[in-house]
Amino acid sequence: MTMNGWLQIAFFCAVLLAATKPLGLYLVRVFDGSLRFLRPIERMIYRAAGVNPDEDQHWTRYTAAMLLFSVASMLLTYAVLRLQHRLPLNPQHLAAVPDRQAFETSASFTTNTNWQSYSGESMMSYFSQMTQLAFHNFASAAVGIAVAVALVRGIARRGGEARGRLGNFWTDLTRATLYVLVPMSLVLSLAMIQQGVIQNFKPYVEVTTLEGAKQVLAMGPVASQESIKQIGTNGGGFFNANAAHPFENPTPWSNFLSVIAIFLIPSALVYYLGRAVKNVAHGWSVWAAMFLLFLGGVGVTYWSEARGNPTHAARGVDVVASATNPGGNMEGKEVRFGVANSALYAVVTTDASCGAVNAMHDSFTPLAGLVPIVNMQLGEVIFGGVGAGLYGMLIFVVLTVFIAGLMVGRTPEYLGKKIQAREVQMTMLYVLGAAASVLVFTAISSIATSGLAGRNNMGPHGFSEILYAFSSATANNGSAFAGLTGSTYWYNTQLGIATLVGRFALIVPALALGGFLAEKRVVPASVGTFPVSGPLFTLLLIGVVLIVGALTFFPALALGPIVEHLLMGAGRLF
């Protein structure tokens, strides 16, 4: 580890902290409707779609709207991918995407996962990338934000007059897109193009290299997709190598912009929570829990990658970083980013449910590979996906309040609302749904021939590849230990189903929880009320997140990265 590496990480943290409150305040104004400068466009959209923007929807109607929108957009994408050979903007004459991959890709992009079993430059036309994949980058992010905002409204609405109503899904969706995602993406796109990200519709360029060989350079409208992929924590790259590809992420500065863009909205939404429930300290306490978990992850990953691979060191590789040698474990990393930026990126992208990568996680040292897996298994609650992180963490907040209530023997309350059987049932449904999807699917693939056939590595690392895949799909992350061959009927169908379970089997309980809370009257705080701000609450929340995660996943992790770490130390190869 170098001073310079830590300096870059510290700078990242400083910018994140500085941006959280201003962007959070902006979000408050977007979702209470007081920001109106795009009113004419908004009106046009509502009229075209036949939406009544003033309707305050009951949570069941809000959920129905969200589900129908997701299904409609998923079917549209499936159709376009299957028909891309007949559609315009396909200068390379790429064929239709096979059915299994079209299913998984449309499920995956609808759920904000963006797992790529396909290679963008050889399988997706510009039309498919732009009108479907980039569109889902916006839509799935906007849906995530809408759900989080609705859940926060459920918590915030007072006195039971809301009767389970959570706002209007269509206006939340539209406003998240118009006021937040599109403007931010426009600005980031231009900054990225200035650094060298490409943006054109030209056919692939064929050049003759200095040595006289032919090289074909893949082209495309990359920047417009790259920016929303980061801002919307989507993560699906235009190219196979994702943000490691120099046309997606050409410089250390473009890398910094990408990685900060992933955390901006998730972090600001936590501040939004504090404002919306009129308890700013509560927002910051939740933020602190996320931030500490994030720092822990960065520390472990950077340390492990900077130490490098002892097997390689024994074979004459200089793993000690200096001004002229990046050092550490450089397998699967780019020189311009080096070890520190690759470690930071890996932790951020798996804390948030982004899944973009600027280094190949599959080639990380075992403990550095463990951190992304754990981040995803904890449910993407460390800042998390846009919206998804906040509603995921709120589930854990309710659980924390409930456990604290049990410990002191009082009916637990959260911000003045009693947490009772129905609410706890919803939180447990959420926690168990995710755990079951990860563990059951991993177990099946670990014993089935078709599952085992996909591995690119033998020994415990092969198991880690499978565990990573289902953790990523369920958590709607989309990054991979990419050696795993995912483009088979076996993995396409199972991973596709895992993304759908991980999204909708968790959103519905979250919205139900919001609805139930919106039905409740507020009871005044008393001396027995457990405070939801301050260091005690922050530590308890971290404890609950870690304990739930550890109890669920430790056995599986022990079989994968943990045993691999021990064997690597002993010099064992597979």
Place this chain on the structure above:
Amino acid sequence: MLKQLKPALLMTLVLCVLTGIIYPGVVTGLARVFFPRQADGSLVSVNGRVVGSALIGQPFTRPEYFHPRPSAAGAGYDATASSGTNKGPTDALLADTVLTRRVDSTVTVERGVKGKIPSDMVTASASGLDPDISPANAQLQVARVAKARGADSAAVRALVDAHTKGRQFGFFGEARVNVLLLNIAADSGFPMSMITVPAKR
């Protein structure tokens, strides 16, 4: 539930047009106006002929050129098949490859590497298209390149120094040398008469 069906279908179409057609169109238009060179891939020309992109690595195997990192993109630096090896830390094949590459580099460096070699020299990049190598990696290749070109080592070393980019804004990323741009400069500074296209000054 069915009352929401019509808005669901229409909203899908409206947002698809807005974010999938209008937005990328606007970005493309702005890119054309402000950053046309970058938007088209930062292409590099020598004597009016496009020889590659400054951002995309390309294969070099001849002794007079600086060599890039090992690549897992297709058969090596295939810019339509970006990829890393995705080999894990306990992979026996990877460990063997590292050893072979170390021996190879020692041979191609042609003066014997006494100490350890830089970590980027024997490992494949994430994209398989890494345009850069570390300064230590480039310096190790100076002797070979100078000998093949019949040039003075000190002059080639100075060329490498001139092409070494420090950290961006002083602290972002790592120091690096762009292999294609360095090799173009080597061709023009120390031409290989008859072998490559001479670029006389």
